[in-house]
Amino acid sequence: MHNMPYRLLFGFVLSLVLQFSLVLSNPPGLNIGFYQYTCPNAEVIVRDEMTKIISRVPSLAGPLLRMHFHDCFVNGCDGSILLDSTPGSPSEKESIPNLSLRGFGTIDRVKAKLEQACPGVVSCADILALVARDVVFLTKGPHWDVPTGRRDGTRSVKDDALNNLPPPFFDATRNLNQFFIPKGLDAKDQVVLLGGHTLGTSHCSSFASRLYNFSGTMMPDPTLDKYYVPRLKSKCQPGDKTTLVEMDPGSFRTFDTSYYRHIARGRALFTSDETLMLDPFTRDYVLRQAGIAGYPAEFFADFAASMVKMGNMQVLTGAQGEIRKHCAFVN
Incomplete structure (x- = not known):
């Protein structure tokens, strides 16, 4: 361990600290390694895809981190930011704070890879949390263990985003x-x-x-x-x-x-x-x-x-919600 680079050593220590604290603080149904039996390579698949994407389009890192934030602040981390509008029912994507979001195609690409490996297992809400972690790490930031087990919501309402996202012009x-x-x-x-x-x-x-x-x-x-x-x-x-x-x-x-x-x-x-x-x-x-x-x-x-704390907000677990087959549509 004496020869371990500082960043890796720090990440190792941080991981141990967070694992201990998360055992005490995770909501029921959310835990580290949730997919270890149902889709053991889930996090590796996400990391591999994000490594390829960020190496080609590094400017996507910020928007993808922001997407997880915008999802969690609107009725919890349930993947609702990813849902497309339906006739007569505009979704969160149509709300002013979200019109500038980019990277939805990236989430679709990651989801498609996971569906190939483990159909109907990994939620879109978990993908957002894992992608946010990975883009931070791939841009020389910290690595942390992401508690998983979120399920996807079926509600996405335009006005919910406007009423729940902190505006940049407020103090x-x-x-x-x-x-x-x-x-x-x-x-x-x-x-x-x-x-x-x-x-x-x-x-x-x-x-x-x-x-x-x-x-x-x-x-x-x-x-x-x-x-x-x-x-x-x-x-x-x-x-x-x-x-x-x-x-x-x-x-x-x-x-x-x-x-x-x-x-x-x-x-x-x-x-x-x-x-x-x-x-x-x-x-x-x-x-x-x-x-x-x-x-x-x-x-x-x-x-x-703070990212783990935010990612735990109002999550759906167990029999709540669903595991979407495609992140833009309810099943």
Whole structure:
């Protein structure tokens, strides 16, 4: 073990810690290695597919991580984000916060591989959780054991997403009280999970008000770094709904602590992230991770723990729900 690379050694220790804590905290019916007898190669199949996909399209890592978050925050981690609309019943996919999501084809590809190996066994909800873990690991982030055993829901309603997903233009305190705490997540989970913005991009429309008309002033948000505003304006013209901007410039395809440095410098894109600096607890966490060296081991362990906690929210297990044959349709 003395010759084991730091990242692997850390992952090994983190795995042991999480396994011990999960034995005590997993919801009934959810456990590590759920498919060890019914589909023993399930996680290997997911990892192999994601390794191929991320090597070819690394920009999908952020959207796929975000997809798991958007699934879990809307009536629990039940794969409802994956369901297509039906006549007269628009699904969560049609909701404004989800219109920019990408990667549904990736989930379909992984599901098809699992159906070949083990028909009707692995849920789409579990696939989302495993894919989120794997894209983090494949972008140099932590690895953790994902408790599995989720079953798929059959309800997906457009308005549910709008009412349950924290908007980027709300301040952190409002989002915490309105969206995180009611779901059993606390201030630490919030500041840690928002660190996932180290991966991926955002449409200009998600933060344009901070550039051109903050709080109706027709001026930029004064908390935005004054040297950063012109750079963002050069990319995002008023009314631009298509341009993508890196959330963690220079490092948006690597899972690391650098996004916290952007927050500390007034260069976070979203009000929800920038206002983490207003609360003493979250400000301290941001500044600790924003230091010259940062504390990646702390952040990686915290992120893994918060992802497991989020992934346990309102899960369907046992005889609840179903195992979809195709993730976009109920059986």
